[in-house]
Amino acid sequence: MNAGPSPALSVQGLTVRYGDAEVVSQASFEVAAGESVALVGESGSGKSTILKAILGLAPDWSGCIEIAGEPRGHRPDPRVARRCQMVFQDPYGSLHPRKSVDAVLSEPLAIHRLADRDTRIEAVLDDVGLDPRFRFRFPHQLSGGQRQRVAIARALILGPALLLLDEPTSALDVSVQAGILNLLRRLRAERGLSYLLVTHDLPVASFLCDRLAVMQRGRIVELAPVGALRAGDFSDPYARQLYAASRVGTVEDPPA
Amino acid sequence: MTPEPAPDVIPAFAPDGPGADALLQVDDLRVSFPVAAGRIDVVRGISFTLDRERLGIVGESGSGKSMTGRAILRLVSAPGRVSAGRLRFDGIDLQALPERGMRRLRGARLSMIMQDSTFSLHPIMSVGRQIDESLAIHESLSRRERKRRVRAMLEAVRIDDPDRVAKLYPHQISGGMGQRVMIAMMLIARPDLLIADEPTSALDVSVQASVLQLIDDLVTERGMGLILISHDLSLVSRFCDRILVMNRGEIVESCRAAELHRAVHPYTRGLLAAVPRLHETRDTLPVLERDAREPT
Amino acid sequence: MSGRRAWLLDQSPASRAQANAGRAYRLIAALLSNPLAVFGALIVLLLILSAAFAPWIAPESPVGQDLARRLLPPSGAHWMGTDELGRDIFSRVVHGARITLTIVALVAVISAPLGLVIGAVSGYFGGWVDRVLMGVTDMFLSLPKLILALAFVAALGPGIENAIIAIAITAWPPYARIARAETLTFRSAEFISAMRLLGASHTRIIVHHVLPLCTSSLIVRATLDMAGIILTAAGLGFLGLGAQPPSPEWGAMISRGRAFILDQWWVATMPGFAIILVSLGFCLLGDGLRDVLDPKHGDDA
Numbered sequence: 001m002n003a004g005p006s007p008a009l010s011v012q013g014l015t016v017r018y019g020d021a022e023v024v025s026q027a028s029f030e031v032a033a034g035e036s037v038a039l040v041g042e043s044g045s046g047k048s049t050i051l052k053a054i055l056g057l058a059p060d061w062s063g064c065i066e067i068a069g070e071p072r073g074h075r076p077d078p079r080v081a082r083r084c085q086m087v088f089q090d091p092y093g094s095l096h097p098r099k100s101v102d103a104v105l106s107e108p109l110a111i112h113r114l115a116d117r118d119t120r121i122e123a124v125l126d127d128v129g130l131d132p133r134f135r136f137r138f139p140h141q142l143s144g145g146q147r148q149r150v151a152i153a154r155a156l157i158l159g160p161a162l163l164l165l166d167e168p169t170s171a172l173d174v175s176v177q178a179g180i181l182n183l184l185r186r187l188r189a190e191r192g193l194s195y196l197l198v199t200h201d202l203p204v205a206s207f208l209c210d211r212l213a214v215m216q217r218g219r220i221v222e223l224a225p226v227g228a229l230r231a232g233d234f235s236d237p238y239a240r241q242l243y244a245a246s247r248v249g250t251v252e253d254p255p256a
Numbered sequence: 257m258t259p260e261p262a263p264d265v266i267p268a269f270a271p272d273g274p275g276a277d278a279l280l281q282v283d284d285l286r287v288s289f290p291v292a293a294g295r296i297d298v299v300r301g302i303s304f305t306l307d308r309e310r311l312g313i314v315g316e317s318g319s320g321k322s323m324t325g326r327a328i329l330r331l332v333s334a335p336g337r338v339s340a341g342r343l344r345f346d347g348i349d350l351q352a353l354p355e356r357g358m359r360r361l362r363g364a365r366l367s368m369i370m371q372d373s374t375f376s377l378h379p380i381m382s383v384g385r386q387i388d389e390s391l392a393i394h395e396s397l398s399r400r401e402r403k404r405r406v407r408a409m410l411e412a413v414r415i416d417d418p419d420r421v422a423k424l425y426p427h428q429i430s431g432g433m434g435q436r437v438m439i440a441m442m443l444i445a446r447p448d449l450l451i452a453d454e455p456t457s458a459l460d461v462s463v464q465a466s467v468l469q470l471i472d473d474l475v476t477e478r479g480m481g482l483i484l485i486s487h488d489l490s491l492v493s494r495f496c497d498r499i500l501v502m503n504r505g506e507i508v509e510s511c512r513a514a515e516l517h518r519a520v521h522p523y524t525r526g527l528l529a530a531v532p533r534l535h536e537t538r539d540t541l542p543v544l545e546r547d548a549r550e551p552t
Numbered sequence: 553m554s555g556r557r558a559w560l561l562d563q564s565p566a567s568r569a570q571a572n573a574g575r576a577y578r579l580i581a582a583l584l585s586n587p588l589a590v591f592g593a594l595i596v597l598l599l600i601l602s603a604a605f606a607p608w609i610a611p612e613s614p615v616g617q618d619l620a621r622r623l624l625p626p627s628g629a630h631w632m633g634t635d636e637l638g639r640d641i642f643s644r645v646v647h648g649a650r651i652t653l654t655i656v657a658l659v660a661v662i663s664a665p666l667g668l669v670i671g672a673v674s675g676y677f678g679g680w681v682d683r684v685l686m687g688v689t690d691m692f693l694s695l696p697k698l699i700l701a702l703a704f705v706a707a708l709g710p711g712i713e714n715a716i717i718a719i720a721i722t723a724w725p726p727y728a729r730i731a732r733a734e735t736l737t738f739r740s741a742e743f744i745s746a747m748r749l750l751g752a753s754h755t756r757i758i759v760h761h762v763l764p765l766c767t768s769s770l771i772v773r774a775t776l777d778m779a780g781i782i783l784t785a786a787g788l789g790f791l792g793l794g795a796q797p798p799s800p801e802w803g804a805m806i807s808r809g810r811a812f813i814l815d816q817w818w819v820a821t822m823p824g825f826a827i828i829l830v831s832l833g834f835c836l837l838g839d840g841l842r843d844v845l846d847p848k849h850g851d852d853a
Binding site for chain 1: 563564565566567568570571575741742743745746747748749750751752756760761764765
Binding site: 042043144173174175177178179181182185186200202203204206207227229230241242243245246247 | 316317460461462464465487489526527530531532533534535536538539540541542543544
């Protein structure tokens with residue numbers, strides 16, 4: 001039995017249904033405290049659905065989901081909100097078009113009745129690398145990268161220990177993506193966060209994560225450390241296929 | 257690193273590029289749009305030539321790469337304005353052509369595939385009928401002959417059971433198949449030049465490779481010219497002969513695909529370095545300074 | 553660029569107040585750049601001012617009879633002539649603006665928010681809530697305005713209050729449908745999910761996040777509807793179901809002027825002009841507002 005701290009996230013035998021279809025089948029994995037795990041797979045593999053179930057947004061699931069040792073119910077729960085938050089994929093869709101950055105960040109504080117709003121807002125903006133002059137801007141006055149930083153700030157402002165990331169950079173330009181990836185990596189180191197990252201992009205997983213779970217059609221087919229990406233030593237045939245497809249067209253690393 | 261575009265240093269066409277009888281000649285192309293404070297140049301005087309080869313245009317959003325493709329096909333509508341010193345396709349001066357002439361060229365000799373087939377296919381027309389229509393516009397053939405051509409084209413884009421698929425509607429087919437249908441539609445009239453604007457960005461990784469391979473094969477078989485527009489540098493380097501890198505409306509790099517890793521321009525090097533690798537060991541990724549990152 | 557304008561248009565506002573003031577300024581500036589919208593707004597303003605300052609603007613009392621001066625044509629003394637009881641028509645029209653404005657404002661204030669909330673709740677929750685609420689909406693939508701007004705009047709007696717209630721009851725369903733349609737477009741958007749994740753209750757989400765996004769289309773629709781409401785009220789007045797004599801309600805005035813339409817055309821036509829003008833004003837203003845508030849037109853609202 002574990003003698004150390006309970007894992008940040010523990011998923012056992014998770015099966016999620018949408019209507020009659022079984023979108024996730026018997027998924028089991030853990031994210032240790034401070035660890036970063038990636039769920040990789042193509043569209044339809046069920047990886048985003050697992051995130052939804054963890055957050056209570058997919059009501060029809062069975063199995064066991066525990067966040068920091070405490071099992072969670074099937075609906076969004078304010079107590080879970082303080083422990084686990086999500087950064088969404090689309091920076092354009094995840095912010096309310098009529099609310100300023102300040103309004104976006106004040107609202108979680110108001111819901112959970114936390115004081116010192118100004119201090120907290122300023123601190124989190126600083127953490128995500130946004131200048132204070134952006135504080136009262138509206139989303140249409142921000143670039144994609146800036147919006148994503150606001151989304152990350154919103155996820156962090158309640159001080160969760162576990163962050164779920166759904167393709168956080170796939171809608172961004174290459175140069176902006178690098179900045180956000182660096183930010184995520186730094187935040188994890190500074191705050192000791194645990195990450196569950198969903199992505200179809202193996203290199204992103206390689207940069208941000210310690211371990212990978214490869215998913216195919218609702219099942220986890222392989223769990224591997226991220227070092228497996230060096231030589232592609234996966235045992236599952238689909239995982240090998242995914243690795244091979246990701247290698248197509250990689251630019252030759254320039255000689256050091 | 258702050259990349260400074262140096263247009264005087266970059267040649268107007270690749271050093272070993274083709275001469276005056278090239279398939280496509282673009283000289284000093286400019287596209288501008290009005291904004292609150294005047295006009296903004298989205299494409300700022302770019303020049304290149306293309307023969308029957310595969311050219312990749314790489315850039316991030318706002319670089320002007322898509323606008324370049326649309327400008328060649330005259331698909332930039334008012335209030336956008338297009339101007340060029342020279343815009344010739346197979347000897348035809350595209351700027352002097354009236355709209356009717358341009359319509360005859362589009363589809364028949366110059367074609368474009370766009371990013372997401374869910375948005376570029378007519379939602380309530382069967383797939384087969386759309387391809388058929390594409391052919392009917394440009395060639396006068398009997399219905400039976402058209403049907404035969406449509407079937408042949410669906411086979412050429414590697415769709416199994418073409419007769420069944422032809423009766424389906426766009427929402428009944430997958431993304432990858434939708435792109436193949438788009439390709440069929442755009443290539444059935446046998447154009448000489450294909451412009452593909454992010455043809456695989458909306459597709460899964462495994463499907464991407466097969467669709468690109470398909471485009472590659474068709475282009476080679478038919479001796480077409482290809483302009484592949486993408487944000488993905490590695491993808492373009494794999495499927496093209498030459499690469500143009502665009503940043504903020506200008507071409508900052510022009511090289512052969514095989515020599516990409518020896519690119520000289522700081523922007524290109526920055527892009528190459530900023531993409532995470534399959535086996536990533538760095539602690540931070542180098543970040544490009546984008547001058548116009550903040551909206552004014 | 554003056555200091556204040558620069559402050560309003562600052563791209564990096566330093567406070568909530570500044571940001572909101574800036575947004576309002578941009579909206580108003582955009583609206584004022586449309587000449588037709590300005591014209592419409594002026595007409596509406598004229599209506600409001602006439603209603604507010606009627607006793608001072610109108611040269612005579614709207615109810616004072618003087619049979620010696622009946623049916624006089626428009627002249628310097630009586631800009632719009634006099635009616636069959638010798639009352640100055642211009643004064644009656646100006647005082648009638650109050651009645652028109654009251655009807656229009658009350659109907660809008662009752663029906664639009666009611667429709668908005670029903671539609672937003674319906675669109676947000678979906679499922680059986682949606683079906684029940686839309687069923688109710690459909691029921692009310694199928695009631696024809698004038699027939700319902702007749703029924704009300706038959707039951708409760710004629711009068712302006714009953715006319716307002718009758719119109720309001722049939723006016724809210726379109727707002728519900730608009731609000732529902734708007735809500736459906738962003739109901740599964742990520743910013744709504746994000747609020748659920750942060751622990752927001754459904755009420756908070758509907759009030760703070762859903763309703764604000766529906767208001768623009770509602771404002772546009774309500775403004776455009778004003779013309780229809782005026783005409784319906786005039787219709788009721790024409791039938792004798794709205795404001796009762798001697799109230800100078802425009803529709804009623806047209807009705808009574810019917811008898812003289814051939815020889816003393818001004819008795820019926822002047823109030824008719826007023827109705828047309830005010831309807832036109834609201835339509836133009838509504839169009840202008842739609843151009844300015846429509847998010848597709850430009851993301852600056």
